[in-house]
Amino acid sequence: MIRAADVAVGDELPPLALRITRADLVRYAGASGDFNPIHWSDRFATGVGLPGVIAHGMLTMGLAGRIVTEWAGDPGAVVEYGVRFGRPVPVPDDDEGALVEVTGKVTKVLEDGTFKVNVTASFEGKSVLGGASARVRLP
């Protein structure tokens, strides 16, 4: 686990490249209880004006959060995590899925000693999570 003494404002976290496939959407629907058909039915998704099935925003949030938990070494160190849901991530029905790229950077040490980490997630070069950040308590 990383220690507070080894962290400085400006540090960049090891980036993540995530591939989201239809199988991931099915698995997340079952695990989270979010069975909205826009995440599994092209017929339904196009019927409400989407280009096709899109990833759950909360799945993108959960996957992107790994940049922080993997860096911290202890998922329990993440005391706060928040995102705005931006553009949807369309997930094609193929083996490649959608590629989401995630970056993170330590931006601040807060008064309570926790570190603020800003997170970005992008699909085809465009942001899919706005203003995403985590607060991390390190030993």
Place this chain on the structure above:
Amino acid sequence: MPLDQSYIGRAYPPSAPYEVGREKIREFADAVGETSPVHRDPEAARAAGYRDVIAPPTFAVIVSLKANDVLVDDPELGLDYSRVVHGDQTFTHHRPITAGDRLVVALHVDAIQSRMGNDMLSVRAEISTDEGELVTTGRCTLVVRGEDA
């Protein structure tokens, strides 16, 4: 029709308890690709200082999503959930959600705003154990798309 502003400050009674199971934590960790043993192995979790396996940071969505049903089921609020888009979400953990927790959720409507024909509902979910220990606070904005939007 815009949402009733008198709902600002409304607090709903706590939900029935949700018991957090080890296998549910493992299943959710698999779904978001979290590989840490503290989500799977009670011994590893105890060695890291936890009572039992702990949940990934966004696990709380399981109970907060379910808790939103009280909004959908409140006929006087008039929320058309088919028009609702999840605008943002933040979880603040007072401690990690842990296997064995019996979680109850109390929902609060903190704000209702209208913007460009859309209603924005700021909802706070206070998630605590059924013994009254506050575990996680979830905050989200539900955007209700207007008829013309």
